[in-house]
Amino acid sequence: MSLVTTTVLRMACALWLCDPAHGLTPAQLAWLTARLANPDWRPTVRERALLKTPLLAWCAARQPGSLAIIAQQFEEGDAHVCE
16 A cells, blocks of 8 residues: 555544544544554555445545545555555
8 A cells, every 4th residue: 555545544544533423432443543643554454444434434424525535545555455
């Protein structure tokens, strides 16, 4: 996954966490916060799969102008990752 794709997904996740209506459970919130705290974190294929549906749903509801950009990052990331 490219640095641009990783950066865009990290920024989207950070915005998601800042929204009081994020809808995450305390365990999910702790999991994602811990990953974002690591500057070297690049989402694995499994992590992207876990994040994709809820993050895109949040974007559609709260950041619709960003939805296409975020969705494109998942597509590009999936096309470039071999794990």
